[in-house]
Each structure stands twice: as structure tokens, then as C-alpha cells.
Amino acid sequence: MRKSKFFIVCIAILICCLAVILCACNPDKGGENYSDGNSKDDGTQEVHVHTWENDFTSDGQSHWIECESCGEKKDIESHELETQNDSGNCWQICNVCDYQTELSRHIYHQKNDENHHWLDCKNCHYIKNNFPHNIVIHKDSVGHWSECQDCSYKTSEIRHTFTTKNDDNKHWQECNDCGYKKNNERHILISDSDDRFVWHKCKNCEFSTEKKMYTIGLEYLFNESTQTYSVTGIGNATSSEIIVPSKINGFYVAEIAYNAFYLCENITSIVLPSSIKTIDFAAFSDCLALKSITLESSITNIEYDIILGCTVFESINFNGTMDEWRAVQKDKDWTGDVESIVIICVDGKLNKDGSVIVE
Ligand SMILES: [Zn+2]
Numbered sequence: 505m506r507k508s509k510f511f512i513v514c515i516a517i518l519i520c521c522l523a524v525i526l527c528a529c530n531p532d533k534g535g536e537n538y539s540d541g542n543s544k545d546d547g548t549q550e551v552h553v554h555t556w557e558n559d560f561t562s563d564g565q566s567h568w569i570e571c572e573s574c575g576e577k578k579d580i581e582s583h584e585l586e587t588q589n590d591s592g593n594c595w596q597i598c599n600v601c602d603y604q605t606e607l608s609r610h611i612y613h614q615k616n617d618e619n620h621h622w623l624d625c626k627n628c629h630y631i632k633n634n635f636p637h638n639i640v641i642h643k644d645s646v647g648h649w650s651e652c653q654d655c656s657y658k659t660s661e662i663r664h665t666f667t668t669k670n671d672d673n674k675h676w677q678e679c680n681d682c683g684y685k686k687n688n689e690r691h692i693l694i695s696d697s698d699d700r701f702v703w704h705k706c707k708n709c710e711f712s713t714e715k716k717m718y719t720i721g722l723e724y725l726f727n728e729s730t731q732t733y734s735v736t737g738i739g740n741a742t743s744s745e746i747i748v749p750s751k752i753n754g755f756y757v758a759e760i761a762y763n764a765f766y767l768c769e770n771i772t773s774i775v776l777p778s779s780i781k782t783i784d785f786a787a788f789s790d791c792l793a794l795k796s797i798t799l800e801s802s803i804t805n806i807e808y809d810i811i812l813g814c815t816v817f818e819s820i821n822f823n824g825t826m827d828e829w830r831a832v833q834k835d836k837d838w839t840g841d842v843e844s845i846v847i848i849c850v851d852g853k854l855n856k857d858g859s860v861i862v863e
Pocket residue numbers: 552553554555571572573574575576
């Protein structure tokens with residue numbers, strides 16, 4: 505009996521100890537709305553119930569809920585910032601509380617893509633002045649590229665793609681894309697004729713002159729050794745403008761023979777093709793109405809007195825340069841008694857003696 509009595513006393517003591525320990529370890533007495541009891545003067549304890557504010561309190565980094573009376577904070581979290589802007593400024597607001605940063609003016613950087621350039625705020629990416637590039641094409645001897653006059657946009661250089669082009673006087677190579685031109689050269693004209701027409705085509709490009717009917721009825725002589733024809737007389741031709749073909753019966757007409765047009769008083773002009781290499785002596789002498797002879801630059805030899813007695817003669821129309829005319833082999837008396845004539849070359853006018861006429 506004594507043993508069991510002692511055992512009961514021990515259990516009772518143990519329960520008392522547990523109760524004391526439990527009280528000491530749980531000061532809030534069950535609930536977060538309670539704080540430590542404040543000691544009062546009389547030694548009793550007062551229980552504080554937090555009064556949480558409805559709205560968040562915040563600083564530059566975070567927001568929280570604060571107790572109105574004791575200032576304790578709960579739910580402290582960093583702001584959830586979102587960028588806002590208008591045409592002049594950008595700022596940030598918190599999605600959770602009403603925190604807002606100060607407005608700051610946009611800070612612009614120029615940006616571009618293939619088609620446009622614009623100003624972009626480095627903080628909020630607000631965009632203004634979005635315009636198409638103001639493109640100018642630049643070129644050098646190798647290729648072409650585009651640059652915007654208003655921003656730094658620039659394409660890489662692309663090689664020219666050339667096509668041969670021409671006008672009445674010249675041919676050249678031109679870039680299909682940028683118009684860059686090179687190898688601008690005068691046509692090298694070669695005469696050709698069929699059984700009715702004579703025309704010129706360029707040796708180096710597609711250029712071809714209009715076909716002109718040549719004079720029918722002229723007299724010719726075939727030279728067996730050179731396999732070419734000479735024009736020996738006007739025959740039954742009546743036209744005042746004599747146009748000589750470059751080929752007869754498939755052979756070149758290479759020469760105007762001596763005295764060929766002697767005393768042909770109706771002729772006012774003579775047009776010779778590029779096949780003509782030589783004008784023999786007195787070929788057009790005493791043509792009293794003759795004013796001009798048109799010659800190609802392929803002529804090589806002019807004998808004496810070719811226009812002797814041609815009292816109204818004015819000009820040689822030479823389809824070559826002044827230098828090419830000077831290189832033609834000419835007898836010193838090639839004009840006979842005609843002194844004042846003009847040689848009209850493609851690049852200027854010359855006197856009979858080869859000096860330049862300054863206009
Ligand atoms: Zn409180």
C-alpha cells in the first residue's frame with residue numbers, strides 16, 4: 505500500500521511540473537493576435553491584440569501591413585514593379601500597393617531596322633519619331649550601297665551588275681541597280697549595205713543607224729587584185745545627194761577613182777561609207793554646186809585636188825575625232841584651189857591645215 509501511495513504522489517508532482525512548463529512555453533496563449541503581456545506596476549499582465557491597418561505601408565523597396573498601435577509589421581514583400589509611361593515621362597508602380605516612383609523624362613537612343621529608324625527610351629522603350637529611312641544610294645567603281653541620311657543605317661556594298669547601253673554617239677556599261685557608268689566610248693561605226701540600203705552599225709555594241717537608200721546607177725570597176733570595187737563615175741544617177749553603198753554584189757566599195765565625179769554640176773553633197781579607204785585625185789573636181797562630203801574615220805588616203813574648182817564647197821563632215829582626221833594620209837594639195845573649208849569632227853572643228861577653229 506505504501507508503495508502505491510508513493511507512486512500516486514509522484515504522478516501528481518509530475519503533472520504539476522508539466523503544467524508549469526506548458527504555461528512558461530506558450531506565452532501568447534494561443535494566437536498571433538496576442539503579444540507578450542506587459543508588466544504593469546502592480547505586477548499583473550495586460551494582453552495586446554494587434555489592430556492591422558487595411559492598407560499597405562511601403563518604402564522604396566517593399567510593402568507590408570503594420571499594426572496601428574504597436575507598429576509591428578507583417579507580410580513584408582518586395583514591390584511588384586511595373587513600368588508605365590506617357591508621351592513625356594516614364595515611371596514604375598507596384599501592382600500590390602500604391603507605391604509609385606518619381607516621373608523621369610524619357611532617355612532616347614536611336615534605333616533602326618531595315619526599313620525604319622526611331623527613338624527608343626532606354627528605360628521604358630517608349631517609341632517616337634518612327635520614320636522610313638531617308639535613303640541615298642552611294643557608289644564607287646566596285647559596287648553600290650544605301651545609306652540613311654538621318655540615321656546610321658547602311659547596307660553592305662553590292663557589286664554592280666552591268667548592261668551595255670548606248671545613244672546616238674556612244675556606248676557604255678551601266679549598273680542596272682544604281683546607274684553607275686563606265687567605259688563610255690564613241691561608237692566604232694562600220695558601214696554595211698544590201699541591194700538597196702546603206703547603214704552603219706557599231707563594232708562594239710548594238711547601235712545601228714537608220715537605213716538610207718543609196719544612189720542607184722553609179723559606175724563601178726572591179727579590181728581583181730584587191731577584190732574590191734571603185735566608183736568610177738556618176739553613170740545615170742540624177743540625185744543631187746550621192747550616197748555610196750559599202751558593198752556591191754557582195755564585195756566592198758573601197759575607192760572613189762580619179763575624176764569619178766568630175767564636172768557633175770548637180771551634186772550638192774556626197775556621203776561615203778566606211779568601206780572607202782581612198783579618194784583618188786580630182787575625184788570631185790569642178791562640182792560647182794558641191795558643198796559637203798561626209799566621211800567615216802576609216803578613210804586612210806586622200807590624193808591631190810579632190811575638190812579642185814568646187815567654188816561653193818564648205819565642209820568635210822568627218823565621223824571621227826580631230827586626232828583621227830590628222831592621222832589620215834593627205835596630199836599637201838588635197839583641196840586643190842579651195843582654201844577656206846571646215847572639217848567638222850566629232851570633238852571639234854579644224855581648218856584645212858589641221859589647226860583648231862576656236863568658237
Ligand atoms: Zn500591435
